[in-house]
Amino acid sequence: MSEDVFFELSEKTLKKIMKKKDEMGFSKKSWDDWFQTLFEEKKSESTQEKIERIFEKTTLDTYYDEWIQNFSSNLKYIKSGTSARELIPKHSDSLSSAIVIGRGPSIQKHNHLEILSQSDYQGTIICTDGSLVNVLKSGITPEKFKNFFVITIDTQERQKKSYDDPIVKKYGNQIKCVLSSTVSPHTYNIVKESEMQIYWIHTLVDYDKGKSSFNYISGLMTKTEKNPKGLPAIQTGGNVGTSAWIIGWNILKHSHVGLIGIDHGYYSDERTSDDHFLPDGNKTSSEFKKAYPKIHNPIYNVTCIQDPIFQYYCNALKEFILKTSKKVKTINATEGGTIFGDGFECVTLKNFLKNYNF
Amino acid sequence: MIKGNFKIKKVEQNNEKLEEREFEQLIERSGAGSHMVFRSKNEDDEFFIDEL
Numbered sequence: 001m002s003e004d005v006f007f008e009l010s011e012k013t014l015k016k017i018m019k020k021k022d023e024m025g026f027s028k029k030s031w032d033d034w035f036q037t038l039f040e041e042k043k044s045e046s047t048q049e050k051i052e053r054i055f056e057k058t059t060l061d062t063y064y065d066e067w068i069q070n071f072s073s074n075l076k077y078i079k080s081g082t083s084a085r086e087l088i089p090k091h092s093d094s095l096s097s098a099i100v101i102g103r104g105p106s107i108q109k110h111n112h113l114e115i116l117s118q119s120d121y122q123g124t125i126i127c128t129d130g131s132l133v134n135v136l137k138s139g140i141t142p143e144k145f146k147n148f149f150v151i152t153i154d155t156q157e158r159q160k161k162s163y164d165d166p167i168v169k170k171y172g173n174q175i176k177c178v179l180s181s182t183v184s185p186h187t188y189n190i191v192k193e194s195e196m197q198i199y200w201i202h203t204l205v206d207y208d209k210g211k212s213s214f215n216y217i218s219g220l221m222t223k224t225e226k227n228p229k230g231l232p233a234i235q236t237g238g239n240v241g242t243s244a245w246i247i248g249w250n251i252l253k254h255s256h257v258g259l260i261g262i263d264h265g266y267y268s269d270e271r272t273s274d275d276h277f278l279p280d281g282n283k284t285s286s287e288f289k290k291a292y293p294k295i296h297n298p299i300y301n302v303t304c305i306q307d308p309i310f311q312y313y314c315n316a317l318k319e320f321i322l323k324t325s326k327k328v329k330t331i332n333a334t335e336g337g338t339i340f341g342d343g344f345e346c347v348t349l350k351n352f353l354k355n356y357n358f
Numbered sequence: 359m360i361k362g363n364f365k366i367k368k369v370e371q372n373n374e375k376l377e378e379r380e381f382e383q384l385i386e387r388s389g390a391g392s393h394m395v396f397r398s399k400n401e402d403d404e405f406f407i408d409e410l
Binding site (some may be wrong): 006007014050054055056060154156203219232235238239271277285286287288308309313316 | 359360361362363364365366368377380381382385386387388389390391392393394395396397398399401403404405406407408409410
C-alpha cells in the first residue's frame, strides 16, 4: 500500500538538499536511506552508551526531585559542618593503601570479613554503608583499624537502615562518615545520633550542563565565609562501591586501593537488591541474554549473572580503573565477580594483605 | 517553485530495530540505578572536582 504526499519547495532549497545528500555520500543511494541516516541519532551507539543513556534518564526521572529536596533539608547542616576536603592530606608522597568493602556475595563465600578482621592490616578501611554493620560485627572495628571510614551516597530514606544497629552507636564516635549532600535527612539524623564525624561531599550528576545544572547551583549554595570553596565533588559510577574507590585515591590520596565484596553480579537466580527488577517476558531471546548476560570470570573459574544495573556499574568501574591506572593502583581482591580485565590485578585477599600492607 | 511528491511506502520494521527496542525496554524495566555515572566532555573533570 502506498500514498503520495505532495510538497512544494524553492529551487534554491532543492539544490541545497541535493548537495547535502551528495556530500554525505548518498548520491547513489535512495532518499529513504539518506533520511534514515539523517534522523537516526543512535546509529553508532555502543551497548554501554545505550545502557548509560537509558539509566541517566531513569535515574533522573526517579530521583532528581528527591536530590533537591534532600539537599535543601541538609543545607543548614552542610554549611555549619565539615567539608570532605578536610580529609585530603597535606602531603601524600609515600605508599599507602586502602581497602573498599562492598556487600557482594563473595564477601561471605570467601570469609573475607573474618580474614581481614584477623589481619594486622595497617591501611585504611572504607566501608560501603550497606556493609557497615556486618563489618563491625566481624571484628573489623575502628578500635583495631584506626583509619575507618563509611560512605553513603544513595539518597533514599532506606539507607538509614545501614546505621540502625547498636554496634554502630557503640563505635560511632571513632568512625569518619562521608555523606553526599543529597542523602536523606533521615540518614543524616541517624549518623549524627551515632556521633560519627561527618564529612560532606557533592556527587557529580549534571555539572556538564553548566550554570543551570543542579551541581553548579548546589555547589554555589554550600559556599560560606568559613568554607569559600564549598564542597568537593566526586564521580559515583552510579553506586557507593565505586564512590568509595574514588574517595580512596582522590580524597584520601592512597596510592593503592583494594576491593572486596565488589561483585557486580549474582551467582544464582536468587536476587537480593532492593531496586533491581527482573521483567516478565521471554527470557530466552538474544536481547534478554544481552541485557542479562552470564559473565565467566576465568581467573576464579566462576560464572555470574549480571542485570542491566550491574552491567552499568561494572562497565563504568572497569573503564575508570583502566583510565586511571597510572594514577592509582587498583587491586581487586574480591576473588570472583565481574570486575576483571585490563588496568588492574586480581589477587586473593590474603595476598592483598601480604603485599599491600602499608 | 518546484513541485514534488514523496511516495510513502509502509515498510515493516526490520528485525534489527525490533530487537534494539526490545533491548532498550528490558533496560528501562530493570529498575533505576541508585545513583548515576557522570560524563563530561572534559575527562579531567570526570572523577573529582575540587570546587564546583
